[in-house]
Amino acid sequence: MKAIKPIFTQAPSQFAQLILALLVSLALIVVDYRYQHLQQARATLAFIVYPLHFLADLPVRTSLQFQQWSASRTQLMDENQQLHRVNLKLKAELQKYVALQAENIRLRNLLDSSLKVGDRVLIAELSAVDLDPYRQQIIINKGSASGAFTGQPVLDAAAVMGQVIETTQFSSTVLLITDATHSIPIQILRNGLRTIAVGSGRVNELQLPYLPTDSDILVGDLLVTSGLGGKFPPGYPVARVTHINRAPNNAFAEITAQPAAHLDRSREVLLVWTMHAHTNGLTEETE
């Protein structure tokens, strides 16, 4: 470097660059927040940073694999036996379910309403990657190569977790239902009352801000997806009501619920494709 630098050759250009950078940043924030135009750029960049996600996940993945290798024979036998028992129980429940489903399809046929044949699921694994602490998001290891798409519902073994908001070839970003920007249409299983559950930004809390003070909801009520909005298939459990505050001077009750999914613990998640049988024809007829 030169010993003596002219003061004004570099400074103004850096300053101009700063102003430009700040303006562009603000414009990007606004555009990204309000519109969808940056999806393509995001997908491209997400593909570029995929190796970093992969590397960050590597220690956890290898340690899990190592655990599996080093598991002892008795441990494996125990686990096998336990899985056997669970499987038997699930099979017994499934028998009942098959009969019920057949009955349901028959009744729906009588009613002439569109009918849900079933959901196809794919198991994806969570990448152990920490994203922004102010957003509730996770990354999973299945992407558009496996058929994942933006807006796809994601479940774990217990309940709804969230939806895919961005896919690359080999990974997807999932927005959890507890993110402050996420809302999910739900209904109370007990009486069918429909409302919307809004994320709180905390990992174990949902809020139900749109129910009047005198609505019929109790602590412990199970909330399931209502299927309105068309993103989430109906009937999947979402959360359980934990707290209700009916202040008489408010029009709406303050209700919080705890997600039934293990949002902070699940390692395996399910991607869901809903399949409708001849939906189009039927809806056109009814209209």
Add this chain to the structure above:
Amino acid sequence: MPSRSVIIILSTFCLALLLTVLPLPEWARAYRPQWVSLVLIYWCIALPHRVGVGAGFSIGIVLDALTSTLFGQHALGMSLTAFLAGQLHARIRVFPLWQQALVILIFLLAEHLLTLWVVMATSQTSPNPHYWSIPIIGAILWPWVFMTLRNVRRKFNVA
């Protein structure tokens, strides 16, 4: 073909990005230092003719993609940090390490507050009550970051 210096600088940034998404236990997540900003500040001070506002902005965009935040959220603060560090590089270089750390604390705090401002403006999330501890942790780490990167710069003769 990028020169060797560029490769070295980029790999230090990659390492910082990796540290940013490396899984931490739940209690430690709220205290993750701003690794990328620390590295950015170092290069802005050491090589102001190479790393400046443009680099800060670009790495901010990459960080946004990496952590799935709004585009521009990190770029905003990092452009400012890069500018400040570049403007004051001649002064900061001659400070003793602890005094450098104090200046770095101000840079990191400014950047963190800008990022928080974007977070608050775009979502209803309330900030982590210990948000001020993140720049402090960064400032405490500064001497080690500085010495490590200086060794890297001297060893590989980055200019």
